[in-house]
Amino acid sequence: MKSLSEFVKVKRKEVNHTQEEFAERAGVALTVVRIIEQGKENLNMKKVNQVLAMFGHTLAPVSMKELAGQKDSIKL
Secondary structure, three states, X not given: OOOHHHHHHHHHHHOXXXXXXXXXXXXXXXHHHHHHHOOOOOXXXXXXXXXXXOOOOOOXXXXXXXXXXXXXXXXX
């Protein structure tokens, strides 16, 4: 299983973007992409999900509102 940092770096390179180009397309600061790719542990989940949305993925709900919206689809 790839780490988050490896996943983002590999996917970014697949679309042939620099970190700066990718950050701009994802709507986040360049530092966000750098922090993710460096594997830092203190990440803003909302920003991480903005980056992952570029690949059609999310890591986790970022608010109680989003979590409540997913409650209907959760099977217990």
